[in-house]
Amino acid sequence: MGTKPVHLPVLLDEVMHYLAPQDGGLYVDGNLGLGGHSGVILERSSPGGRVIGFDWDEDALGRARLNLERYQGRVEFVRRNFAEIREVLSELGVDRVDGLLLDLGLSSLQLDVSGRGFTFQGSEPLDMRMDVRSPETAADLLNRASEQELADIFYLYGEERQARRIASFVVDVRRKTPLATTDQLVKIVENAVPRRFWPKKIHVATKVFQALRIAVNRELDNLEKILDSVADIVKPGGRICVISFHSLEDRLVKRAFRNNPALELVTAKAVIAANEEILANPRSRSARLRVAAVRGV
Template sequence: MAQDDYAIHVPVLLEELLEWLQPVPGKVYVDGTLGLGGHTWAILERSSPTGRVIGFEWDVDAVDSGCDLSVYGDRFTLVQASYADLIGELGQRGISAVDGLIADLGVSSLQLDRMDRGFSFRMDSVLDMRMDRRRPVTAATLLAQVSEEQLADILYYYGEERQARRIARYLVEARREEPITTTARLASIVAAAVPRKYHPAKIHVATKVFQALRIAVNGELENLNRLLETAPQVLVRGGKIGIITFHSLEDRIVKQAFQRNPAYRMVGRRPIEPSGQEIQRNPRARSAKLRVAERI
């Protein structure tokens, strides 16, 4: 792959992640969130000529649109599944130990920019939000089925939305008139529900609601907990695990898992954050945090 091809898909906190992972030839690594392939590409390059990467990705669109990693032959293995299924999927491929594991928990540019995915309120589209389209429940389905109390809990716990109960009430009232099936209608209902004085200054008022629904639809926090609990079963002693998060819920889960699980030794007390230069190049990196732990 040419360097120009890779430059299109520059991933977040790449150099910082590579500094801690230290990929070398002959080792096996897992990229739990392959996405468009930028992190995996870099690991394969750094661990040339014999390093391997097992890339997990449950979004078929990302697999089809990402870097062409076939040039690395059997050094790269694609697993079309969630990283939550780490142990089973590696076992099926005869892999019992890996030397490093990474996961970038952010929503990809591909997902945000595709109208048919429904991840963003920046364009009107069908309210889907599934990262794996084989999953049966969309955001529209969820909004139609859950009770007002359940919806308020989803918004509060997954979105840390202080206006959760008020927004839930507005959404339930609105769905009685007509199903909420588009991103524009959802965003407009949320904007109407939240008093103007409580609208955030720097982000859209519906940002946390979209985050909460996406997390609920995809079971993201459950999957993250499962990954953190099972990763020590395959990480070799001294192997590193690096997780990039984009909001406080995820970061807290990672931090607590690294502190609580005796199989981990957290590297550094504070998370690693992107430089001002990186944020200038890629504004979506501004909320990224990287935490690293060593398998002991």
């Protein structure tokens, strides 16, 4: 039975507090998702505020168009990765914008109904591409990469302590039959990791799935690229708000904000969700918001 995904944008009040949308402002939502944050940005910046929304997931962009229909004429939808924001703004004839939001999490659409293997619940194709135009799926990567390459991916992108053992099991299984579905991979991880090492709070395959998704979509490379260019995208005084969902992303954001002399920290520490939000939306538990402002000339 199909259900419409319920989209609860994380840290919404906190993002609006720091981004402070103004009438007439131009804002970039670098990971539009289903348009939850952008809808409120447009509401708060009425009647003249505008949003340029980026998402390389065609399904998400289609849903966002529907969800933001009432703001027609005030939203530009761009099917590109946020790493290309500077290039796209140049193509649109835009110099700089008043604020930038990057929500690095997966949308409920991707997790629950995309059918692309972002979740280990049930059995789905091992795809994991945010953009189906990308050439390599998670299955392609699992069946192609060497044992050492897989171990590195699981360890570096998933911080998985059992990376070598899991990689060895993957290679053993694929010799007999190619990997194709999420339940195959879950079973491999469950068999590879001794029970005494299973984490208590998350599924034993969580870190492996995270690592594969990051590798397939080059997520950290794309994040580094946009973080290097934010001061050229946002006007002096404008805010950059980044919501990350795992320590690898958060460390990149923290380092980029601290080391860029063109930026001034607005939040000394990462902002986390209140208990009330976590109860209403458990996915917000791991969210971390960091905010910086572009220094004036």
